Amino acid sequence: MLWRIIKRIIYAFFTLLISASITFYLVYNIPGNVIDVMAAQLSESMGIPFEEAKKIALSYYIGYDPNKPLLERYIDYLANLLRGNLGYSILLKVSVNEVVVQALPWTLFVLSTSLLVSFAIGVMLGLIIAWRRRTVLEPVVTAYASFTDAMPDFVTAMLLYMFLAVRLGWFPMKGAYDEKLTPGLYPAFIFSVLYHATLPILAYVIEHIGFWALLMKGSAASVLEEDFVKAAEARGLPERRLLTAYVGRVAILPVAVMLAIQLGVMLGGSTIIETVFNYPGMGYFFTYATTNLDYGLMQGLFFVIIAGIIIANLIVEIIYPFIDPRARREAAR
Numbered sequence: 001m002l003w004r005i006i007k008r009i010i011y012a013f014f015t016l017l018i019s020a021s022i023t024f025y026l027v028y029n030i031p032g033n034v035i036d037v038m039a040a041q042l043s044e045s046m047g048i049p050f051e052e053a054k055k056i057a058l059s060y061y062i063g064y065d066p067n068k069p070l071l072e073r074y075i076d077y078l079a080n081l082l083r084g085n086l087g088y089s090i091l092l093k094v095s096v097n098e099v100v101v102q103a104l105p106w107t108l109f110v111l112s113t114s115l116l117v118s119f120a121i122g123v124m125l126g127l128i129i130a131w132r133r134r135t136v137l138e139p140v141v142t143a144y145a146s147f148t149d150a151m152p153d154f155v156t157a158m159l160l161y162m163f164l165a166v167r168l169g170w171f172p173m174k175g176a177y178d179e180k181l182t183p184g185l186y187p188a189f190i191f192s193v194l195y196h197a198t199l200p201i202l203a204y205v206i207e208h209i210g211f212w213a214l215l216m217k218g219s220a221a222s223v224l225e226e227d228f229v230k231a232a233e234a235r236g237l238p239e240r241r242l243l244t245a246y247v248g249r250v251a252i253l254p255v256a257v258m259l260a261i262q263l264g265v266m267l268g269g270s271t272i273i274e275t276v277f278n279y280p281g282m283g284y285f286f287t288y289a290t291t292n293l294d295y296g297l298m299q300g301l302f303f304v305i306i307a308g309i310i311i312a313n314l315i316v317e318i319i320y321p322f323i324d325p326r327a328r329r330e331a332a333r
Contacts, residue, residue, distance in 0.1 A: 005318055012314040017078075019306045024077050027299045077299075086300035091292055096300030099285055104304070106176050107274070107281035110197050111266045114204035119259060121205070122212025126255075127248055129213070130220035131239075141217075145210025154272035157203040161276050164199060171199050174278030200277050204266065215258065220251040257316050264312030267305055 039054035046053065080087070086096035129138040148156070165171045177183070177192040223229060224247060232246050270283035278284065282301060289298035 008314055008317050012310050016307060016310050019310070020078065020081060020303055021074070023299055023302050023306065024074055027295050027302070081303070086303065087296040089289075089294055089297040089300075091294045092297065096297055099297060100282070100300070100304055103280055103282045103285050106197075106279065107267065107270055107283065109193075110200045110274075110279070110281065111204070111263055111270065113197070114201040114208070115259060115263055115266065117201070118205045118208040119212050122209045123216045123252060123255060125209070125213040126216025126218075127220050127243060127251070130217045130224065130251075131243060131247070141210065141213050145214045148207050148210045151207075152272075153203065153207050154276060156206055157200070157273045157276040160199050160203055160206075165277075172196050176280050196279070200273055200279050203273055203277075208262070208266075211262075212255070216251065216255050219255050220247055223247050223251040226250075257319070260312040260316045264309035267308045267312075 036054070039050055039056075042048070042053035042056055043050045048056075084097070086100065088095055089099060092099065125137075125141050129135070129141055132138075161173070165173045172178075172195065176196050177189060178196075181189050181192055183189060229242070229246050232242055237246075267282070270281060271286050272283065273279075274281045274283035275287040282305065285297065286301045286305070288294070289301060
């Protein structure tokens with residue numbers, strides 16, 4: 001078991017290394033160049049030739065010698081990552097680490113809250129429609145899941161934003177909290193945080209309830225065919241106990257381990273939803289970086305998002321055998 005965990009960690013490390021390398025290559029081959037724009041501004045303000053201004057912009061804002069070979073730049077990039085240095089934002093004029101420290105808590109707050117809410121509702125619905133088949137609830141939930149799966153997340157976000165924030169004015173149109181308030185653990189600030197996060201959370205919940213419902217339905221349907229469930233049913237146990245203690249407890253195991261994977265997937269897909277609601281999370285700053293060709297910020301945030309997905313999958317692979325005995329037996333073979 002220990003050797004299996006070590007192998008998973010080694011695979012995750014090399015996956016992260018390959019992802020970082022691909023990110024480095026892609027970012028430096030994106031069309032357009034914000035450095036040229038900054039060099040033109042420096043050239044005009046300082047009265048120096050454009051090429052000299054470009055060298056200043058590269059060395060000061062990017063942090064490397066423009067005459068260095070690409071391989072040396074790549075080695076410097078990996079060395080900085082190993083030291084925990086994610087880079088420098090050209091336009092914001094701060095380190096990417098500062099942006100991550102500022103933005104990541106808001107993204108994790110919205111994602112974890114919406115994930116838990118959608119998981120709880122979806123699991124309950126999935127268990128019910130698996131137990132009570134051929135009722136009106138099953139086709140309704142299935143149709144809803146198919147509809148939300150086909151509809152992109154940003155469409156749901158834009159509809160909520162237009163109707164509930166813009167037209168009706170029930171919710172704020174930007175920010176993570178009221179800027180008039182001083183951050184702190186007091187009721188007014190906590191309410192403001194929840195109020196500003198309501199629409200982003202609602203968008204995620206609407207999009208993911210169907211996913212969890214169908215996943216739980218499939219898992220519960222297979223458990224219902226097990227002998228121990230049929231034996232318990234033959235003994236005349238109450239329906240509630242059958243659902244919770246027998247079917248639900250076993251069926252939820254493979255569904256629950258998907259929480260970490262979905263958190264990673266949602267982290268990668270947070271870009272557009274946070275941008276729609278002007279919510280200052282990782283996705284919002286990533287959109288800002290790509291729109292304004294801020295290479296340093298783009299590269300650092302992209303690495304953090306990829307690392308989050310890889311780590312989430314690693315956690316699932318490590319803990320799943322401890323949660324589900326069937327997977328533990330499979331891993332021991």
